[in-house]
Amino acid sequence: MRKFLFYIVVAALSLTGCRSVSVLSFDVWRPAKVTFPPTIQRVTVVSNSAEPSEKEGNRYKDVSGKEYTLVVPHDSTTYRLAECIALDLADAHYFPEITIFYDDSITLPKGLYPLLNDTQLAAIRGGADHTAVVSLDRTDMAVNMEDQILQDDWGGTALVTNLSVATTLVLRVYWPDKVEPTTQIVNDTVSWQAFGYTPGDTHGRLPQTSEFIQEVMTHISRRVRDLFIPHEDSVERYIYTSTEPAMSDAYDYWQQQKFTEASYLWEYVYEEMKNKTNRAMAAANLAVYNELFDRYDEAIGWADKAITLFQEKSKGNESVDVAMLEEYLHQLRVRKNDNSTLQLQM
The missing domain is CATH 1.25.40.10 (Tetratricopeptide repeat domain)
Structure with missing residues (x-):
């Protein structure tokens, strides 16, 4: 309606x-950007991605303009992101069945981003022939934080800290009746802002690392859902x-x-x-x-x-x-x- x-x-x-x-x-x-044929009975999500870099692309700039490398630790981010994507797809009730592949009995390439081979795909499908495999192959998260001085109309000053996380996912969809997979790239940026009088004030008001990574995963997962499933837009x-x-x-x-x-x-x-x-x-x-x-x-x-x-x-x-x-x-x-x-x- x-x-x-x-x-x-x-x-x-x-x-x-x-x-x-x-x-x-x-x-x-x-x-949806990607159309799944009606013969698909199951979609299995698998993490084939290395963890995002803790340093590469991460930057902090202080009020003087000096830049530093920001260290952002990750703890099973790609596995948790694959779970988040699978849950979002399942909650939409669009596909007959959504599963996630956890079995460590096969070695996935991780980090080199090559194609999954037939043996690996057979293990992931587990005998279910009409299964599309969604492989999370690369996960980049660039974290940027910057402090800036603000001046009000009365000559007073305050500090604002801007935090943003730009995420890029590379996904492949392996079809049961096609040799080559479909590759999709998903981008999203989430931002936060905090005000105070010292860097300690503003930084303390921003979400902690685990909190902003979780929010970033929630946002990018919804982008993936909209990539695969028809969706409402205002x-x-x-x-x-x-x-x-x-x-x-x-x-x-x-x-x-x-x-x-x-x-x-x-x-x-x-x-x-x-x-x-x-x-x-x-x-x-x-x-x-x-x-x-x-x-x-x-x-x-x-x-x-x-x-x-x-x-x-x-x-x-x-x-x-x-x-x-x-x-x-x-x-x-x-x-x-x-x-x-x-x-x-x-």
Whole structure:
């Protein structure tokens, strides 16, 4: 079920006079980047990655600008990350079965990042032929911490410390009926900030190493889940409002979630009125209305009409409305293309 949230944006688009815009937020489905065939009955996650480097890529800069190597110890980070990924995939209830391979009876390459061979894959699958193996092959975590002096309006100073962890994962998916695996790279960055008067103050307010590594693993695991599983994403769309009676009544219906009634009035404005601005606003709103019900061709058609009318009204000058609607048109085309993939995945 779609979730709707309405709120007014004040002067966000520099609209003046008797018209403005409101913002509609709702959830849409995004396809997974990797499509698993319906024959896959099990997905097994395995850690084939060395631990992230304790020093390489880790940096601390103090208030003087001097840089130091930051030592970040790891304790079974890659195994725990593989567990986190497996649990996230299982919690989505998308695949028939999710398992994680722990058995140390085979030696995985770790650190050299070569392909798993047939013997290793057979041991990981354990006789379950319709199993896709997700191998975590490389894990990089670059930790950066920097102290900076802040000065307030009264001449006072304070210290802020910024901490960020940029994570890069290299994953391979081994398919039961293909010789070559699929390689995917997943990136994510998590940041924290703390304020105080001394480095001891700010550093003490930041999460400890074990805490921020756990949070980083949670974030990157969700990225992996979205890579493999269709997922919801929140988008924002603009609804034009106006003091023109039909437009005003349509928006009243819209706020009551009487979307069809609102669309009838917008169609009336577009078909019967001569004012190009009102017609353009009505067309733009009809694009959003049709998108809500996954009618992408109709939505694209209405967005095109709105752009044409706003362009005619602006007479070749720059127009915020045109720029906004051209971006919206791009998003509609992306959603239309995504829809065919979603039909295969859902």
